[in-house]
Amino acid sequence: MTAIREDLPQVLYSCYYQRSREGEHFIPEHVFSYQISGTMSAWDAKNAYESKEGDFRLAIRNRLAKFVKQPPENGEFKLLSLFLDRDTLREVSREINYTATKTTTEAAILPIASNPLYVSFMESLLAYLQLPQENNTELLKLKTKEAIYLLIKINPELKDILFDFNEPGKIDLEAFMNRNFHFNVHLKRFAYLTGRSLATFKRDFQKIFQDTPSHWLQQRRLQEAYYLITKKAKTPSEVYIDVGFEDLSHFSFAFKKKYGVSPSKV
Structure with a gap:
């Protein structure tokens, strides 16, 4: 199953008992994900990516990729993802007075090295799914900003990716x-x-x-x-x-x- 809470539209908790390929292959927003259990394989036009239990990754906006989700033997595939919407990203870029200067990657997926702060953040985000459904919009926005600040603090090289708001240009x-x-x-x-x-x-x-x-x-x-x-x-x-x-x-x-x-x- 894939559960998307209507009051928490930016948080996606996925749970599968069987191998799954799903959905349109377009990534509309940056997605910060934590592989809780199972594995995920992904492909873009050039590269293949593998995520295992405990891995973090960033899916890049405006990319094409295919995903295969594989649960562990006699277990469940579990993935927690946070969509980093452009409005919140723009707000943070103004707060830190940073403008992206160049596009730094064509990859669809970026593996991110594990960090105790990332683990603690995802555990706290998972707890948000247990809250009552109403009136969580502002709390989620704060969690999204927290994730962005964590990412650029621990991995400052991500700034030019996260804060690149350019639309695709005319190409071959x-x-x-x-x-x-x-x-x-x-x-x-x-x-x-x-x-x-x-x-x-x-x-x-x-x-x-x-x-x-x-x-x-x-x-x-x-x-x-x-x-x-x-x-x-x-x-x-x-x-x-x-x-x-x-x-x-x-x-x-x-x-x-x-x-x-x-x-x-x-």
């Missing part, structure tokens, strides 16, 4: 899509991450690929799936999420339509 659309076609995100996300409006994205895409984004994405994902099944001995149930499809039945239908045979028969 062809190169970006060939690197990121397998991420399951809406077209508006692809447009945003390439520095374009949705209309401009569709127009530029047509000029470059001579195809619509939706059709090109499906065909490119099917090509990748065919390669993984025929050359890497992957099964359909292993590849359909990896290449960007949401469910196995839709993948199997599209695959058979393109190649004339179901993926399980290849």
Whole structure:
């Protein structure tokens, strides 16, 4: 299960009994996370990341990544995450009079070395989930600010990441899509991450690929799936999420339509 308290919209406590892959692959805000139990594997277009029990990490805003959550044997996967919203980050940047000067990383995930202060903070945050549901907004904002101050005190190199409020600029659309076609995100996300409006994205895409984004994405994902099944001995149930499809039945239908045979028969 994944529990999001409506009065605590920035705190996410995840608990799984089975292996899980979930959700859209776009990270809308910085997320400070603590791996309580189990492991999490993550991938962006270039790198793979592993988190085990006791690890801390920062997921970076405006990145694409895939996540697989694995509970321990005969146990539960438990993860506590705090979303660092931009309003609170801007408030802290004004308080310390700091402006980010450059983007320091393209990575989607940054491992953060454990620290007793981080452990104490996460334990206190977990206790907030036990409070009555009403009137906790201001308390949560204080906890979010506390987390930000802790991060920049213990890891000052994070300032240029946390306080970078720039929106994505216009980039090479062809190169970006060939690197990121397998991420399951809406077209508006692809447009945003390439520095374009949705209309401009569709127009530029047509000029470059001579195809619509939706059709090109499906065909490119099917090509990748065919390669993984025929050359890497992957099964359909292993590849359909990896290449960007949401469910196995839709993948199997599209695959058979393109190649004339179901993926399980290849």
